[in-house]
Amino acid sequence: xxxxxxxxxxxxxxxxxxxxxxxxxxxxxxxxxxxxxxxxxxxxxxxxxxxxxxxxxxxxxxxxxxxxxxxxxxxxxxxxxxxxxxxxxxxxxxxxxxxxxxxxxxxxxxx
Amino acid sequence: xxxxxxxxxxxxxxxxxxxxxxxxxxxxxxxxxxxxxxxxxxxxxxxxxxxxxxxxxxxxxxxxxxxxxxxxxxxxxxxxxxxxxxxxxxxxxxxxxxxxxxxxxxxxxxxxx
Numbered sequence: 001x002x003x004x005x006x007x008x009x010x011x012x013x014x015x016x017x018x019x020x021x022x023x024x025x026x027x028x029x030x031x032x033x034x035x036x037x038x039x040x041x042x043x044x045x046x047x048x049x050x051x052x053x054x055x056x057x058x059x060x061x062x063x064x065x066x067x068x069x070x071x072x073x074x075x076x077x078x079x080x081x082x083x084x085x086x087x088x089x090x091x092x093x094x095x096x097x098x099x100x101x102x103x104x105x106x107x108x109x110x111x
Numbered sequence: 112x113x114x115x116x117x118x119x120x121x122x123x124x125x126x127x128x129x130x131x132x133x134x135x136x137x138x139x140x141x142x143x144x145x146x147x148x149x150x151x152x153x154x155x156x157x158x159x160x161x162x163x164x165x166x167x168x169x170x171x172x173x174x175x176x177x178x179x180x181x182x183x184x185x186x187x188x189x190x191x192x193x194x195x196x197x198x199x200x201x202x203x204x205x206x207x208x209x210x211x212x213x214x215x216x217x218x219x220x221x222x223x224x
Contacts, residue, residue, distance in 0.1 A: 032211045043113065043201055043215035044154075051210055090154065094211040097142065098167050101154040 002027040002093045006102035014110050015083055021076040021105045023065075023091030033074040034092040034099065035065055044090060050074065061085075081109050114138065115216035117202050123222045129190040132219045136183055136204030142166070143185040144205070144213060145177055149198040160185055192223045 007022040025031065032051050036044040048059040055067040065076045074091060086109045092099040114137035124130055136143050145157040147170075156169035160179035171177075174192075179185040189196060199220050203213040 034212070036215075043115075043217045044203075044213075045113065045215070046212055049210065049212060096167075097205070097211055098144075098156055098159060098169070099211065099213065100156075103153040 002031065002095050002100045004091050004093050004100050004102035006089075006091055006105050008105050009103065010106045010108065012108045012110060013081055016080045018079050019077065019081050019085075019107065021089050021091075021107065023074045023076065023102060025072050025074065025091070025093040027072075027093055027095055029095050032094045033065075033067060034094070035059075035063070035074070035076050036090045036092060036101075038088040038090065038104075040087070047076075047089070081107070083109050083111060085109050113214040113216065115202060115204050115214050117200075117216035117219050119219060120217065121220050121222075123224065124192060125224055126192055126194060128192050128223075129188065130192065130221065132187040132189070132200050132202075132221075134185045134187070134202030134204075134216055136185070136202075137206075137214055140204035140206050140214070141183065142205045142207070143179055143183070144203045145171075145185070145187050146201040146203065147198045148201060148218070152198075154201075157187070189221070194223050197221055197223045 005024045034049045035047040037047045050067045058064045088104045091102040116135045141162040148154045157171040159167040177187045199218045201218045202216045
């Protein structure tokens with residue numbers, strides 16, 4: 001069975017500082033990995049995904065995540081955050097068409 | 112805008128009542144998923160439909176049921192509502208392209224008083 005652990009429920013940072021949101025997963029087979037973002041009062045939006053190929057994947061707004069098979073991790077990073085990045089971030093793993101989501105990490109960016 | 116629509120946006124009702132939540136998937140997507148998001152349980156998968164047929168069941172209570180219609184819209188029916196059913200209910204859709212990517216609607220916030 002697949003599972004996802006997001007190690008931090010809340011991550012406060014100052015604007016323009018770097019950030020890492022941690023995600024570990026467990027699965028018995030090859031998986032697809034996702035990061036979704038949820039802004040206040042909105043649904044989840046896909047941020048980036050790993051399906052195969054290069055282990056480093058990037059989003060259009062400066063986030064990146066690296067798939068590490070040996071450590072079963074898919075941490076999300078951004079070198080310099082903005083106030084507008086304040087949101088809830090969900091890591092998800094999918095063996096089949098039913099993903100399992102982590103509990104979410106609240107990223108709070110302070111001015 | 113994901114292209115997935117959900118109505119109503121907010122719903123306030125009383126314990127013991129029954130409500131219906133509606134979802135229209137993105138044009139061309141055959142799969143619809145329902146999720147419940149609450150503070151204590153996080154995002155929980157409830158049920159999946161594919162082209163009108165139930166495909167997978169998750170943590171869905173017996174008091175809850177769903178269906179997908181020929182035009183591919185879906186409804187989630189919640190009955191004998193309890194205070195603990197208060198949550199955000201999301202619908203998501205996906206296309207069978209092998210990427211497992213889901214597109215979420217804006218959600219329906221259900222408050223049971």
